[in-house]
Amino acid sequence: MAKPAAEKPFSQAVKERRATPSFENVPIHSADLEKIIRIGLEAPSGYNIQPWRFVVVRDPEQKKKLRAAAFGQPKIEQASAVIVACGDPLGWKDGDLEEMLRISAQHGFNDPAEQEKILKTVTGFLGGPAGKAAGIEPTFDLWANRQTMIAFTTMMWAAETMGYDTAPMEGFMEDQVKALLKIPERVRVVALLAVGRLKGKDKLYAGRFEPARAVFADTWGKSIEF
Ligand SMILES: Cc1cc2nc3c(=O)[nH]c(=O)nc-3n(C[C@H](O)[C@H](O)[C@H](O)COP(=O)(O)O)c2cc1C
Known part of the structure; x- marks a missing residue:
């Protein structure tokens, strides 16, 4: 062991x-x-x-x-x-959402109106036009x-x-x-x-990109200064 x-x-x-x-x-x-x-x-x-x-x-x-x-x-x-x-x-449609709300109620998020609001918000976001706009629908794989x-x-x-x-x-x-x-x-x-x-x-450390290559400031491609 x-x-x-x-x-x-x-x-x-x-x-x-x-x-x-x-x-x-x-x-x-x-x-x-x-x-x-x-x-x-x-x-x-x-x-x-x-x-x-x-x-x-x-x-x-x-x-x-x-x-x-x-x-x-x-x-x-x-x-x-x-x-x-x-x-x-698709677990969210199949019981996960209810379980998440049940647990959150145990932790003090137990106002029924608030819970109903969360349920509507989540299903509205994931299953609605916002989900499509966010690139989540239709597969939810991402x-x-x-x-x-x-x-x-x-x-x-x-x-x-x-x-x-x-x-x-x-x-x-x-x-x-x-x-x-x-x-x-x-x-x-x-x-x-x-x-x-x-x-x-162990393997050797192979290094990583510098922030200058991988990180941008405010818009894509603009160098960042720290
Ligand atoms: C999502 C992911 C998948 C990976 N898959 C494999 C794999 O199937 N086989 C393997 O030998 N290494 C795999 N690696 C290890 C990477 O090759 C390794 O993390 C990378 O070369 C950087 O090396 P380091 O983690 O030792 O710094 C994977 C790493 C990540 C993050």
């Missing part, structure tokens, strides 16, 4: 994180896994609708099959856990992906600050992953997050 690690400051985690090339095949402490997941579920989402779902794969047989659905990437099988992040484009990646990334940083190593992955065959994990038809698989302990040498 991997040892629980002392937490590191966020800035240190950012400096030290690499897309882990290879993992020790050790189990993760379930308390640590729960912490990573719970922190991720604290991520913000539009109207707090939380259209994400996660399948945590730890079973060795399942990991082996998941590896096959991920172009044979060995780290899937080596990692202590692989978090399969999914976005449900929308579900947008929200899910925030929770995914929050889990990644949570794991890294806790001393675990992570590897985000988009190299998988969605249909195969869905079939293996029995993910419903309408749900999209957004990304996989392998979590565990680095084995051997």
